[in-house]
Amino acid sequence: MPDTFKYCPLIYWTYNKSKVLDLKENEVKDYVKKRYGEIARNTGSCGSSCGCGCGPSSTDTAMQIGYSKDELGNIPEASNMGLGCGNPTALASLKEGETVLDLGSGGGIDAFLAAQKVGETGKVIGVDMTEDMIQKSERTAQKFDHKNVEFRLGEIENLPVKDNSVDVIISNCVINLSPNKEKVFKEAFRVLKPSGRILISDIVTEGDLPEQVQKSISAWAGCVAGAQEKNQYLATIRNAGFKEVNIVSESNITIDISQELKGKITSVQVEAYKSRH
Numbered sequence: 001m002p003d004t005f006k007y008c009p010l011i012y013w014t015y016n017k018s019k020v021l022d023l024k025e026n027e028v029k030d031y032v033k034k035r036y037g038e039i040a041r042n043t044g045s046c047g048s049s050c051g052c053g054c055g056p057s058s059t060d061t062a063m064q065i066g067y068s069k070d071e072l073g074n075i076p077e078a079s080n081m082g083l084g085c086g087n088p089t090a091l092a093s094l095k096e097g098e099t100v101l102d103l104g105s106g107g108g109i110d111a112f113l114a115a116q117k118v119g120e121t122g123k124v125i126g127v128d129m130t131e132d133m134i135q136k137s138e139r140t141a142q143k144f145d146h147k148n149v150e151f152r153l154g155e156i157e158n159l160p161v162k163d164n165s166v167d168v169i170i171s172n173c174v175i176n177l178s179p180n181k182e183k184v185f186k187e188a189f190r191v192l193k194p195s196g197r198i199l200i201s202d203i204v205t206e207g208d209l210p211e212q213v214q215k216s217i218s219a220w221a222g223c224v225a226g227a228q229e230k231n232q233y234l235a236t237i238r239n240a241g242f243k244e245v246n247i248v249s250e251s252n253i254t255i256d257i258s259q260e261l262k263g264k265i266t267s268v269q270v271e272a273y274k275s276r277h
Contacts, residue, residue: 127152
């Protein structure tokens with residue numbers, strides 16, 4: 001993965017132009033759901049994915065954040081929406097027969113990649129709270145006859161998944177969007193098997209962000225305002241019960257925002273285990 005990203009991970013925004021609010025959890029979720037519903041419905045139009053205008057294609061963006069040409073060539077094109085901040089499947093060491101859960105599965109890019117690695121004896125479950133994303137990924141799965149992939153409508157804070165049923169959890173630039181990250185990781189811990197593990201790509205901050213950024217509704221949807229400080233993020237995972245919480249790789253993100261935020265936003269890939277014997 002490159003040392004820096006040249007393109008925005010999701011949505012272009014400038015905090016001094018965005019609406020500043022005293023945000024409530026339900027307001028954040030409603031806005032994020034609405035914004036990503038729009039992205040799902042409008043994929044294919046110029047600037048519809050990350051909102052940076054007529055910039056790089058979804059393929060270019062995906063390769064910039066760690067996907068290979070071979071990987072992108074072996075999955076349905078519609079699943080690649082140019083979203084994300086890493087390639088969690090590349091680092092998750094998935095094995096045949098495993099059950100994988102993708103938190104915030106979006107168009108399904110990581111779910112379809114994981115499905116190839118776990119094979120016919122394995123299973124991949126994608127969970128997303130946006131109906132348009134679920135409908136889009138389900139249509140793609142049906143069109144290409146992916147029988148070991150299932151998409152479920154639900155919130156990552158309240159997973160529609162049984163206790164101790166998943167081998168591996170992956171997620172790509174989604175947990176930062178949640179107003180309750182503690183609950184997300186507790187839910188992840190609940191559904192994992194005792195030997196289970198997580199590999200998460202996400203956005204964190206280097207130090208605290210200005211208050212007006214933290215209270216910006218568009219900055220939440222842009223994967224910035226909801227990002228935790230890096231050490232706090234790792235502590236949240238540990239507090240949920242996970243062991244051996246480690247950053248596998250990290251890269252500073254350069255996005256088209258105010259100079260004040262340069263060097264403060266980082267993409268991390270974090271690995272952790274429910275237990276180690």
